[in-house]
Amino acid sequence: MIQQQLRDALTAAATAEGLTAPGEIGLEQPAKRDHGDWSSNLALATSKQAGTNPRELAGRLVAQLESQNLAHVEAIEIAGPGFINFTLSNSWLFDVLREVVEVGVENFGASDTNAGKTINVEFVSANPTGPLHAGHGRGAVFGDALAALLEWSGYEVTRECYLNDRGVQMQTFADSLAARKAGDEPAEGGYMGQYIIDWAEEMPGDVDPLEWGYARALEDQKQALASLGIEFDVWFSERSLVSDGKLDASLERLKEREMVYEDDGATWLRSTDFGDDKDRVLVKSDGSFTYLTPDIAYHHDKFSRAEELVNIWGADHHGYVPRMKAAMEMLGNDRDKLDVRITQMVKMMRNGEEVKLSKRTGEIELLSDLVAEVGADATRFTYLLQSIDSQQTFDLALAVSQAKDNPVFFTQYAHARLQRIRTKAAEAGIERAPLADADLTLLTHPTEIELLRTLFRGPDVIEVAARERAPHRVVGWVRDLASAVHTWYQAPNKETRVIGDHVSPELAQARLWLAEAARIGLASTLGRLGVSAPDSMWSDEAEAAMGDDSE
RNA sequence: GCCCUGGUAGCUCAGUUGGAAGAGCAGCGGGUUUCUACCCCGCAGGUCGCGGGUUCGAAUCCCGCCCAAGGCUCCA
Secondary structure (H helix, E strand, C coil): CHHHHHHHHHHHHHHHCCCCCCCCCCEECCCCHHHCCEEECHHHHHHHHHCCCHHHHHHHHHHHHHCCCCCCEEEEEEECCCEEEEEECCHHHHHHHHHHHHHHHHHCCCCCCCCCCEEEEECCCCCCCCCCEHHHHHHHHHHHHHHHHHHHCCCEEEEEEEECCCCHHHHHHHHHHHHHHCCCCCCCCCCCCHHHHHHHHHCCCCCCHHHHHHHHHHHHHHHHHHHCCCCCCEEEEHHHHHHCCHHHHHHHHHHHCCCEEEECCEEEECHHHHCCCCCEEEECCCCCECCHHHHHHHHHHHHHHCCEEEEEEEHHHHHHHHHHHHHHHHCCCCHHHEEEEEECCEEEEECCEEECCCCCCCCCCEHHHHHHHHCHHHHHHHHHCCCCCCCEEEEHHHHHCCCCCCHHHHHHHHHHHHHHHHHHHHHCCCCCCCHHHCCHHHCCCHHHHHHHHHHHHHHHHHHHHHHHCCHHHHHHHHHHHHHHHHHHHCCHHHCCCCCCCCCCHHHHHHHHHHHHHHHHHHHHHHHHCCCCCCCCCCCHHHHHHHHHHCC
16 A cells, blocks of 8 residues: 555654654645645654754655655655655556455455444334334434444444334324324324324224334334335334343342432432433332333343444434433443434425424425435435534435436436446447456546546545544545546546547556446445445436437 | 534535645536536635634634524423
8 A cells, every 4th residue: 555655664764863753654645736646744743853843854854765765656845834745656546446446346445444343333213103204314324324334344233223112102102093093183292193194094993003003103114214225133122121121120230239219209310420410210200111211221231232332313312312321331331332423403495495394293204205206315315415413404306306416416427427438338349358458557647547546545535434433424435436437537628538549449448447446436335325326327218218309 | 501513615515633725506717519418627716603722733622702403301
């Protein structure tokens, strides 16, 4: 790897100057091309140690570096306050192309950073009392993509969904169904949505509304998730915590450790002692549990099954984090191994008007409706565009538009174009020969170099995204790659075409391999994000129709 | 009042360990119609919410404040 080579060289130069190089030498690809291909802040970081000013030190370091005659390096310059900038020949990028082709779609960007570690990602976990709405979609897609990202980095991942299938809200749900079945309005505080009316109609007269409704809601949720390609390894039932005694056991354990006390007829958790801002009730004065109690048992159980836990919660649950972390610490778990990611709210817009998500109003944007309207690919990609830390506006019209301002279309189209090149080349009698025989040094066009540079960044971006638990970074990169593909494809004066009279067979081969490497980057990344990488953007009928138009 | 998340170009948003302010869209100016697809290139556009502090260096770290969304039940 080029970075390692440069870091080693910098370390050697520092040592030769009698300095101790920092453990991780700063080295990055500057945004501006005239700052070189790679830039290091080594002189800035060690100037104090050297007792001199950064630029003067940089001069000495550069002299050392130049005496090393580094491979690929064409020039070394000092810039700004004392940055050392390396300008490389393009030769290093051809190695990048070969590596990408070698690892292929399956392993592009994969690493063993977290090999041997287990992690549990819990997401969705909506009450089984109704359909999933578009707001749930963000957490669902984020959780699934994050799980994929963690697998990418070597973790053994469990995707898990928790079912709150006991407690007050289940009864309220059942009562609401029963009321609608009887032709009445649900009682105060009941579920008012249109789906209750519809489901009550479906419901046979001789069944237990709670059990029937539970099964109905669960099936509905599973179907919506399946339409997005989301499947869980574990569906964990809250009831099972009661029936197998885990709930009592964790409560008992808290009592043994004197983490609870009785007051006003209720049982309280001393969560204040572990960072919460107030103590919490575990057992109410009427003897029933609060929702927190089984949840504590549940998370404790998850810790027995995985080394690290990730929870995806909605913004309305953020206040719940300190008490859960407190409870985990009380039970002897490492609170820092519980990572709770909070998804901020998502606003759905259609034709410039907000589509409400509220279950209460009956004006629900169901997740299943959303997927039906814009498709699974656009749904997933759009949700993943932004950091979950910021609120999102989901533009339904934009998500289906076939134009470049639609990032989904733009990115998938890049893949389709690359596939089309290969097909067209084959039709013209140009088949790809083995890579080993290709002369990649013929790739000299600026757009070709830029494409390779972008491709090179991919694995690093994926690594950081996994560490930061930020799938949107991968999305940002794959958009950059798509952009680089389009720019190459559309270069002025047909300078980068694969097929053409003025293109030598050797150059065509090199370009076919460039296209293949870029395609691997796109297909691999999109695939991991759960978005398809199509060979064509248009249906057969649409293509036929277009053929007719051009006659 | 407390907790949490945002505040970066006209708009929507990126911006790992502090290191040389970014993309897309919209605007303006050129070019292109293909390996079929409103595409490409260029230009312009910024007190990184405000004020302090730490540092050789802060959008990034610390303190205070302002604005917006959400949460602060013996609800789930």
